[in-house]
Amino acid sequence: MNGGTNRTLPCDWCHAPVPQPRGRWRTRRYCSKAHRRRNRVVEAVGNFLDNL
Structure with missing residues (x-):
């Protein structure tokens, strides 16, 4: 039961395939820092x- 080595998930922003790290618990949701930042700004x- 080792972590998936060739897993990919779609980027939450542009749906490009994002290779996942070997670790079992962490997932990468964005293909780049720019998309992660943009998502934080939009939220x-x-x-x-x-709140207005």
């Missing part, structure tokens, strides 16, 4: 607008 704006 922050959404939270701000919800």
